[in-house]
Amino acid sequence: MQSLSSLSPQPLWRWFETICSIPHPSKHEIALRNHIESWAKQKGLTTQIDNVGNLIISKAATAGMENRKGVILQAHLDMVPQKNADTDHDFTRDPIQARIDGDWVTATGTTLGADNGIGMASALAVLEADDLQHGPLEVLLTIDEEAGMTGAFGLEGGVLSGEILINTDSEEEGEVYMGCAGGVDAALTVATPREAAPADLHSFDIALTGLKGGHSGCDIHLGRGNANKLLARFLFGHADELELRLSSINGGTLRNAITREAWMSVQLPATKVDLLEQRISQYRAILQNELAATEPGLALTLQASDKAGQVFDAAAQAKLIALMHAAPNGVIRMSDEFDGVVETSLNMGVVTTGDDHVEILCLIRSTIDSGRSMVENMLKALGQLAGAELVLSGAYPGWKPDASSPIMTVVRETYQGKFGTLPNIMVIHAGLECGLFKKPYPNLDMVSIGPTIRFPHSPDEKVEIATVDKYWQLLTEVLKAIPAK
Structure with a gap:
């Protein structure tokens, strides 16, 4: 069976393969969080676990980018545990059996966890990379998003210093989200x-x-x-x-x-x-x-x-x-x-x-x-x-759209410059954590992007391989294009 890490971009897919190997359904994310924290410390990155259990990892700007606005890359640690009735799988103990199926990556009999594992993998791949240009960077990995948004509810002011937040939990390449439903x-x-x-x-x-x-x-x-x-x-x-x-x-x-x-x-x-x-x-x-x-x-x-x-x-x-x-x-x-x-x-x-x-x-x-x-x-x-x-x-709360968002302009222009077409600027009916982040950080400028994921929250969940590559290209180009403070 072909390894996910053979796909492009390799750093992202290697991380996703690791994520799949460590059980992390909602309420059971600690093993994955601890693995990531240990890796970050070994790499010399600054880590913090806040009062509610979210993991924050900081990385200094690359040379010449120190004056750029700080960016927070955000994903959630947990995944939705759903399986077919004839599938023998314990989400708290068994790894996800991810596999390549034509143009897609899916799992055998269970949810894949591309929601939000691909976004998490992209943030970790950015932290790992030594050849990307970016300003001051923080990665925020929240707990329990799928079963109650506990991490987002518990996030306190003063923990983060970035001015821009890029949420990685969207599920349609070519669409950029500027708002979401509350629930x-x-x-x-x-x-x-x-x-x-x-x-x-x-x-x-x-x-x-x-x-x-x-x-x-x-x-x-x-x-x-x-x-x-x-x-x-x-x-x-x-x-x-x-x-x-x-x-x-x-x-x-x-x-x-x-x-x-x-x-x-x-x-x-x-x-x-x-x-x-x-x-x-x-x-x-x-x-x-x-x-x-x-x-x-x-x-x-x-x-x-x-x-x-x-x-x-x-x-x-x-x-x-x-x-x-x-x-x-x-x-x-x-x-x-x-x-x-x-x-x-x-x-x-x-x-x-x-x-x-x-x-x-x-x-x-x-x-x-x-x-x-x-x-x-x-x-x-x-x-x-x-x-x-x-x-x-x-x-x-929902995330109220901001038509004047500077980061939205950066993402739209970067997408057009990279791919020759304008993305769709959208509001998503799913609940993203962005609305909750506005309470402790009212001035955060936020946007949400991601690859194409079909049938999340079901055993048919799959992510389109080609769109993961496009998402990665967009993300890394946006980080390079972040304006000065």
Whole structure:
């Protein structure tokens, strides 16, 4: 198998290969952080771990560049851990099996971690290089971006000295980002008291699998199926006629990943078993027709199972099903200000059955605060109707576009000079850490760039090799073009 380090630019790909070899899912980044810190110290670079656990590495300007504005290259240390159901992989212990697949690099059965591993690798390759021109340089590697932006929330003023921040977490070469959506976690808790399952019921497991999933910001407009919502649709349409009693319902693992798989355990009278098989077959055909273009791998299966001793209270079950089916999901509104950009969305990312309740964890995103508030109130209203508790947490601000940004001008002109065409200046619906950096560092001039990454937050994640090279060329040329203080 061809090594990633054979690709160009070799320093970047060598670092990415190292990153893949050290497990670093969200909340488990310390081993990777320590490896990088040890390497930086051996190279004679100044390192610091701040109070929340972010790693900052400083490198002096190259000769003749000492008077340039200081630049902060920023990436996050963690990756999203998603795998296919038939893949045996422990993200806290096993390395990512990255491989070259034609024009792309992908992983075997898991997320690749190109989000944001390629950006991190580029920053480390700049630190390593002795033949690049740049002014005073800091590299900021934050923790826990994907599961709560803990590192960005905890970044304190006075730690960084640079005037310009280049975020490396964008995912489309040829696009330069000057703003992003804000977001908030929304947890709906539905009380589901249990009662003894009637003795004459038959038990089945229903699974909806094989969906593509993806990033709940970058991919939310693509019309992909959400397994949680699709199971809720079946239940709302057929639970009463089948006299179904739920024992459990679970789906998804991350609020910021479109749910690829969901399962439920049900019980029903023997007289309804044949009808259940018919309805499952009919619903499978409906979904395969509706989602033929977007979800060719969709699978809906029914399997007899061991009988659970308890089922949800009937009234609570009806409220849960109605809430899950009625809850908004996907694109709520497109932006009027930025063509083709999602303004407001919601992703029903995780459904979990507890001892006496079901929790529904969603992520609301919006480029405007009023849009986020609107969806918060939609969920609040549905919660009131269903007797569910809504808790909002982890709110983070959007990054407001600055049309007069000097670094945006430098990047645009550098791109045009290097590649002969102007890049698209964009706002991204995904959440970047830039908005949070503005609180401790209100005067930071920021921009976000990156290579082309497809299907992040899913096992189909891949990064286009040629665009990594173009991204590297742009990054190094921009560093050379940073103006004097």
